[in-house]
Amino acid sequence: MATTEAALKEAMTTIEGAVGVALVDYTSGMALGTAGGTKDLDLTVAAAGNTDVVRAKVRTMELLGLNDEIEDILITLGTQYHLIRLMRGRGANGLFLYLALDKGRANLAMARHQLRKIETELEV
Structure with a gap:
């Protein structure tokens, strides 16, 4: 099992x-x-903003009566992918991993696979 710091470093x-x-x-x-992060990507601001995205999607699913769980949410920008992966498992309720990717260098399918692997190894 990996600590938060180790898991985030592994992702980067x-x-x-x-x-x-x-x-x-x-x-x-x-x-x-x-x-990570850049001068244009403040991860603290992104965390707060993406919290609103997750809450809105959870609320919409409840209103629709969907009896399912969110695996991940993908936001595609002109130059970046933003991937939100809701965590499952003991002690992980209410948590998500947020990953910003350079669209020109990233392999989205592999990023999703690796983020899922990191999630399973993360001890919260």
């Missing part, structure tokens, strides 16, 4: 095109840990 070093990554508590909107 093993996921091709990773720009920044954060572990976020979507009940509070706070980033519990971050790695």
Whole structure:
């Protein structure tokens, strides 16, 4: 099992095109840990903003009566992918991993696969 710091570092070093990554508590909107980022990508601001995205999707699913779980949410920008992966398992309720990728360097399918692997190894 990996600590938050180790898991986020692994994401930055093993996921091709990773720009920044954060572990976020979507009940509070706070980033519990971050790695990477740029002057244009403040991971603390992104954590809070993406909390609103997760909450809106959860609320919409409830209104629709969908009896299912969100695996991940993909936001595609002109130059970046933003991937939000809701965590499952013991102690992980209310948490998500947020990953920003450089669209020109990233392999989205591999990034999703690697982020899922990191999630399973993360001990919160």
